[in-house]
Amino acid sequence: MIKKTLTIAGSDSSGGAGIQADLKTFQEFGTFGFCAITSVVTMDPDNNWSHHVTSMEPALVEQQLKTIFSGKPIDGLKTGMLGAIETIEIAARYIKKHQVKHVVIDPVMACKGSDELLQPENVETMKKLLLPLATIATPNLLEAKFLANVPTISSLDDMKQAAEKILELGPKTVVIKGGKALGTDKAIDVFYDGKEFTVLSENKIQTHNNHGAGCTFAAAITAGLTKGLSTEKAARQAKSFVTAAIKNGVDIYPYVGHIWHGAYNHAEKRIIDNN
Ligand SMILES: Nc1ncnc2c1ncn2[C@@H]1O[C@H](COP(=O)(O)OP(=O)(O)O)[C@@H](O)[C@H]1O
Ligand SMILES: Cc1ncc(COP(=O)(O)O)c(C=O)c1O
Numbered sequence: 097m098i099k100k101t102l103t104i105a106g107s108d109s110s111g112g113a114g115i116q117a118d119l120k121t122f123q124e125f126g127t128f129g130f131c132a133i134t135s136v137v138t139m140d141p142d143n144n145w146s147h148h149v150t151s152m153e154p155a156l157v158e159q160q161l162k163t164i165f166s167g168k169p170i171d172g173l174k175t176g177m178l179g180a181i182e183t184i185e186i187a188a189r190y191i192k193k194h195q196v197k198h199v200v201i202d203p204v205m206a207c208k209g210s211d212e213l214l215q216p217e218n219v220e221t222m223k224k225l226l227l228p229l230a231t232i233a234t235p236n237l238l239e240a241k242f243l244a245n246v247p248t249i250s251s252l253d254d255m256k257q258a259a260e261k262i263l264e265l266g267p268k269t270v271v272i273k274g275g276k277a278l279g280t281d282k283a284i285d286v287f288y289d290g291k292e293f294t295v296l297s298e299n300k301i302q303t304h305n306n307h308g309a310g311c312t313f314a315a316a317i318t319a320g321l322t323k324g325l326s327t328e329k330a331a332r333q334a335k336s337f338v339t340a341a342i343k344n345g346v347d348i349y350p351y352v353g354h355i356w357h358g359a360y361n362h363a364e365k366r367i368i369d370n371n
């Protein structure tokens with residue numbers, strides 16, 4: 097039976113991140129994708145592409161979840177941008193009620209190129225209600241800094257220490273994405289399950305086309321988990337998948353460049369195969 101994967105996240109009107117990234121990735125993995133839209137992000141081409149988030153009414157998010165969960169069980173889900181605080185509470189309630197087996201919490205707080213938190217008021221609720229439900233949490237460096245409550249993360253050692261602190265918030269595993277932001281030659285992520293640190297490393301690609309990388313990485317982990325991979329294997333596969341997507345990115349807008357979610361299967365012809 098085809099695996100059913102759900103994203104509870106925002107819509108990125110520019111098409112590269114958010115639910116757009118998640119659904120495209122779910123499709124590339126051969127899973128059946130669902131989405132509950134929490135918010136809509138628009139970018140202003142007349143004002144330096146500044147981002148604007150409009151949250152959905154929580155009651156409407158709940159109606160979406162009610163619809164989705166009235167069918168056969170969802171095998172795995174991810175959360176991304178969450179909109180209103182009440183939406184976080186609703187999402188946590190549905191995850192618990194339906195005992196979703198694989199839960200990936202991508203604690204989206206900001207968009208690339210900005211250190212400004214889009215919805216700072218959401219951070220505490222996300223920490224308290226969602227992280228304890230996570231099979232894996234996937235913060236980038238900025239998000240890890242806020243979750244671990246540390247002043248900076250600028251080395252592999254800092255990443256490991258932050259990972260230990262984030263694990264105390266309740267997720268079973270955490271992968272901190274060093275990505276482009278970490279000043280290393282390689283694109284390094286630190287995976288930690290409470291016992292061992294595993295460093296996931298790929299060549300760093302010199303490109304601006306990385307919009308949507310984090311969402312795609314988390315969606316790929318979600319799909320991999322539903323197909324029976326261990327958390328570490330799912331993260332490794334997601335890393336290869338997103339690296340191909342970054343390498344084959346596309347220039348569509350003058351401000352940010354998008355990754356191409358289909359690159360692993362269609363440009364590199366490597367074909368995800370873990371049915
Ligand atoms: N320029 C790059 N070259 C190779 N890998 C990258 C690059 N930028 C990001 N990555 C990888 O993409 C994934 C998403 O990371 P990142 O872009 O930091 O997340 P986010 O989009 O949430 O900020 C991680 O595996 C990271 O290491
Ligand atoms: C709806 C939405 N979710 C998430 C993100 C974060 O995207 P990324 O995968 O680049 O971290 C964005 C960025 O614009 C967004 O618009």
Ligand SMILES: [Mg+2]
Nearest residue numbers: 204236310311
């Ligand atoms: Mg992100």
